[in-house]
Amino acid sequence: MxxxxxxxxxxxxxxxxxxxxxxxxxxxxxxxxxxxxxxxxxxxxxxxxxxxxxxxxxxxxxxxxxxxxxxxxxxxxxxxxxQEMRQLDPAGTVLFHHLPEPDxxxxxxxxxxxxxxxxxxxxxxxxxxxxxxxxxxxxxxxxxxxxxxxxxxxxxxxxxxxxxxxxxxxxxxxxxxxPRYTGVSFLEAWFHDVTTRHPEIADLVGQGSAAAADGERGLFAQRNGGDHVRVYVIQRAPADWIAAEGLTPQDTDGIRALLLDRYRDWSPRMRRLFADNDGPYVDRPIHAxxxxxxxxxxxxxxxxxxxxxxxxxxxxxxxxxxxxxxxxxxxxxxxxxxxxxxxxxxxxxxxxxxxxxxxxxxxxxxxxxxxxxxxxxxxxx
Incomplete structure (x- = not known):
C-alpha cells in the first residue's frame, strides 16, 4: 500500500x-x-x-x-x-544576579x-x-x-x-x-552532594546556574536535582584537543593540570569549578x-x-x-x-x-x- x-x-x-x-x-x-x-x-x-x-x-x-x-x-x-541565574567574572565577582519570583x-x-x-x-x-x-x-x-x-x-x-x-x-x-563541529568544545565535570562535600561550589552556583567567560574560555555551572552540580568547561579548541595534548578522556589528572594552566589567570575560587570535580571529565564537542x-x-x-x-x-x-x-x-x-x-x-x-x-x-x-x-x-x- x-x-x-x-x-x-x-x-x-x-x-x-x-x-x-x-x-x-x-x-x-x-x-x-x-x-x-x-x-x-x-x-x-x-x-x-x-x-x-x-x-x-x-x-x-x-x-x-x-x-x-x-x-x-x-x-x-x-x-x-x-531559574536563578548568576553572571560572574573570572575573579568570581557577581556581575548580574536574577532571582526568580516565587510564582x-x-x-x-x-x-x-x-x-x-x-x-x-x-x-x-x-x-x-x-x-x-x-x-x-x-x-x-x-x-x-x-x-x-x-x-x-x-x-x-x-x-x-x-x-x-x-x-x-x-x-x-x-x-x-x-553535523559540523562549531569550533567550541564543552568538557563536563560533576559534583555530588555539593551541600556537604562542596559547600564553596554550592554557594557559588546557588539554586540555578552561574556563568563566566573572558573572551577565550568560559565556565557554565548548573544545579541539578539530588544535590548535584554539573560544570561545563567551554573552550575554543580543535574537536580532538584532548588527544592533541597527548591525553585521553580518562586521564583526569592530566586534563585537570592542563585546565589549571589554561585558566591560570582565573581566581582559585573559580578554578574549583573544574579542579575539585568527582570522577572523570566528559568530552562534549559542540556540533550543529x-x-x-x-x-x-x-x-x-x-x-x-x-x-x-x-x-x-x-x-x-x-x-x-x-x-x-x-x-x-x-x-x-x-x-x-x-x-x-x-x-x-x-x-x-x-x-x-x-x-x-x-x-x-x-x-x-x-x-x-x-x-x-x-x-x-x-x-x-
Missing part, C-alpha cells in the same frame, strides 16, 4: 529514539487513539546517564506537555528555583532523567522497544519503509519518525547533511547542522528535534523537540492521510527551525564572550 493513501487512523508508525521528543510524540498520538512504537538502542531506560537539567519554556515546551496531559505533573517535579513558571528546570520517566510512565506498556538499534531505512519514497535493525530483524512501517538526535540514522534517508537544513518532502519519513535541526546548546533544543513532536502528532490525528499530516507538519516546523537556527548560527562563540548576555543588559537598563 502506498504511504500517501494510508489513513491516519491505522498507519504503522515507528518512532526512532526514546528521548523527550520521541516519547512525547508517542504520548500525544496515544491520547488521540493512534498507535506508535518507539525503538531505542539503549538496553533500558536507565542504561546511561541522561545528562543535566533542562528548562522547559512556557511558550513551547510547556505547550507540548499540556497537550500531552502532563503539565501539572511536570510542575510538581520541576524546580522553579532553578515564576516561565522556564522551570527539570532533570533529564525525571522528564524521561514522566514521559515513559505516561505510555502504554510495551510502547518502547529497548535494545533496538536502527542500522538503516530502506524502501521506496512513499512507503512502506523497512527498518533494518542491528539484531537482524526488519520492521515494516508506513511512517518512520526520526527522533534519534544529532547523529540520526533516519536523517540519512532524507538528507545528506551531517548546516543552516538552513531541509529535505524533499517524503510522505513516509520525517524528522523532529536535533535530527531535524541540531543547534548549539543555548536553551532551545529540547523545547523545539517537544513542540515538533506535539505538532507532528496532532497533524497525524487531524489529517486524513499520513502524507497530508507530514506535509502540514513540515510546512510549520521547517520555517520555524530555520529562523531559530539562523539566529543561533555561530552562537556557540557567544558562550565565550565576557559581555553580559542580552537579558542581563535589559534588566540593568
Amino acid at each position: 502506498n504511504g500517501a493513501s494510508v489513513h491516519t487512523s491505522a498507519p504503522r508508525i515507528a518512532i526512532i529514539g526514546a528521548g523527550p521528543g520521541g516519547l512525547l510524540c508517542a504520548r500525544v498520538l496515544q491520547r488521540h487513539g493512534i498507535t506508535a512504537t518507539v525503538y531505542d538502542r539503549d538496553a533500558g531506560p536507565d542504561a546511561r546517564d541522561q545528562g543535566g537539567t533542562l528548562d522547559l519554556h512556557a511558550d513551547d515546551g510547556q505547550i507540548a506537555l499540556r497537550e500531552a496531559g502532563l503539565l501539572d505533573e511536570f510542575h510538581r517535579l520541576s524546580r522553579p528555583e532553578g 515564576e513558571r516561565f522556564k522551570p528546570e527539570i532533570d533529564r532523567g525525571l522528564l524521561r520517566r514522566l514521559l515513559l510512565d505516561s505510555l502504554r506498556p510495551g510502547t518502547v522497544r529497548w535494545g533496538h538499534t536502527l542500522r538503516c531505512v530502506d524502501g521506496p519514497t512513499g512507503g512502506p519503509r523497512q527498518l533494518r535493525l542491528a539484531h537482524g530483524t526488519t520492521v515494516e512501517c508506513d511512517l518512520v519518525i526520526g527522533a534519534d538526535g544529532a547523529w540520526s540514522t533516519v536523517r540519512r534517508a532524507l538528507s545528506p547533511a551531517r 547542522l548546516p543552516v538552513p537544513h531541509a529535505w524533499e518532502h517524503d510522505p513516509s519519513a520525517t524528522l523532529l528535534g536535533d535530527a531535524a535541526h541540531l543547534m548549539p546548546p543555548l536553551g532551545v533544543g529540547v523545547n523545539l523537540a517537544l513542540l515538533d513532536a506535539c505538532e507532528l502528532a496532532l497533524a497525524l490525528a487531524r489529517h486524513d492521510t499520513v502524507e497530508q499530516a507530514v506535509r502540514a507538519y513540515e510546512a510549520t516546523m521547517l520555517p520555524r527551525s530555520t529562523e531559530t537556527a539562523r539566529a543561533l548560527d555561530g552562537a556557540a562563540e557567544h558562550l565565550l564572550s565576557a559581555e553580559l548576555p542580552d537579558f542581563a543588559q535589559a534588566e540593568h537598563a
Whole structure:
C-alpha cells in the first residue's frame, strides 16, 4: 500500500529514539487513539546517564506537555528555583544576579532523567522497544519503509519518525547533511552532594546556574536535582584537543593540570569549578547542522528535534523537540492521510527551525564572550 493513501487512523508508525521528543510524540498520538512504537538502542531506560537539567519554556515546551496531559505533573517535579541565574567574572565577582519570583513558571528546570520517566510512565506498556538499534531505512519514497535493525530483524512501517538526535540514522534517508563541529568544545565535570562535600561550589552556583567567560574560555555551572552540580568547561579548541595534548578522556589528572594552566589567570575560587570535580571529565564537542537544513518532502519519513535541526546548546533544543513532536502528532490525528499530516507538519516546523537556527548560527562563540548576555543588559537598563 502506498504511504500517501494510508489513513491516519491505522498507519504503522515507528518512532526512532526514546528521548523527550520521541516519547512525547508517542504520548500525544496515544491520547488521540493512534498507535506508535518507539525503538531505542539503549538496553533500558536507565542504561546511561541522561545528562543535566533542562528548562522547559512556557511558550513551547510547556505547550507540548499540556497537550500531552502532563503539565501539572511536570510542575510538581520541576524546580522553579532553578531559574536563578548568576553572571560572574573570572575573579568570581557577581556581575548580574536574577532571582526568580516565587510564582515564576516561565522556564522551570527539570532533570533529564525525571522528564524521561514522566514521559515513559505516561505510555502504554510495551510502547518502547529497548535494545533496538536502527542500522538503516530502506524502501521506496512513499512507503512502506523497512527498518533494518542491528539484531537482524526488519520492521515494516508506513511512517518512520526520526527522533534519534544529532547523529540520526533516519536523517540519512532524507538528507545528506551531517553535523559540523562549531569550533567550541564543552568538557563536563560533576559534583555530588555539593551541600556537604562542596559547600564553596554550592554557594557559588546557588539554586540555578552561574556563568563566566573572558573572551577565550568560559565556565557554565548548573544545579541539578539530588544535590548535584554539573560544570561545563567551554573552550575554543580543535574537536580532538584532548588527544592533541597527548591525553585521553580518562586521564583526569592530566586534563585537570592542563585546565589549571589554561585558566591560570582565573581566581582559585573559580578554578574549583573544574579542579575539585568527582570522577572523570566528559568530552562534549559542540556540533550543529548546516543552516538552513531541509529535505524533499517524503510522505513516509520525517524528522523532529536535533535530527531535524541540531543547534548549539543555548536553551532551545529540547523545547523545539517537544513542540515538533506535539505538532507532528496532532497533524497525524487531524489529517486524513499520513502524507497530508507530514506535509502540514513540515510546512510549520521547517520555517520555524530555520529562523531559530539562523539566529543561533555561530552562537556557540557567544558562550565565550565576557559581555553580559542580552537579558542581563535589559534588566540593568
